[in-house]
Amino acid sequence: MLRRLIFAVAATATASVAALTAVPTAVAAAPVPLPLPLLERSDVGDRLTITTSHTGNPRADGTFELTCAPAGGTHPEAPAACDKLAQFAKEGKDPFTPIDERSICTMQYGGPATARITGIWRGRNVDATFQRGNGCEIGRWRSLEPVLPTARYQEPAGS
Template sequence: MLRSLVLASVASAALASGPLPPLPLGLLQEPAPKPDQLTVTVSRTGNPRADGSYELTCKPVGGTHPEAKRACARLESFAAEDTDPFAPVSTRSLCTQQHGGPATARVTGTWRGKPVDAAFDQKNGCEISRWKDLEPVLPSVRS
């Protein structure tokens, strides 16, 4: 959008006052995309090694997440499908009334250039599926 505004302004000015000096190329380039950076905080999974807070960076892969490479690959598969894995369960969903345990997770940060602040739990069948679908970004939960 900034690029369009700059080009329109330059064109208008050129028509009004004659030739202008060239613009710096930096004004015409799109800003580099921010890397995917997420903080994953997990508790009460039944696995003390899985509970805690982890940093996950993708493009390039890094951070303290124990399965960063697999987690980034999983997020990339969501991107390829143009699916938002952090979207809440629809209020129109019919969910089985099963309880998957006390595990909770929160994911915050940036993914695909957009802010993320998503909560996860195991309170019903839809939430259990949503959690499992995001593994290994979220750890497996003991049943």
């Protein structure tokens, strides 16, 4: 009887050790996909405040509210702006990420336009600033049109 009990305990222990050592191998063999938070969240509840100035278009300067799902608020191009933000989410991109400090940008001036976007997008807080002081920032601004207005900058006469 004692011999059966020892054999049962030994067999159980061996099976447990085998199962525990097999788990890391099984996990390592099959990569687990990481969730993409921008894709998992819907745009319900998205609410952004967009403040722009010096765009070269007085009707585009000011503070506008943008809500999506359904598109609304005081933003002059709310449906197109929401479509643009949905496109970023579908591609898994964050349009509010600043330009990397290590980026090499062309030394061009796109005008004095500035913008700040605050609020909630895809369930997270947003507080982003935009300007047009170099080629990277101009490209970042343009990629977010029509959320941000098209800036109309003309070189001052005599420059």
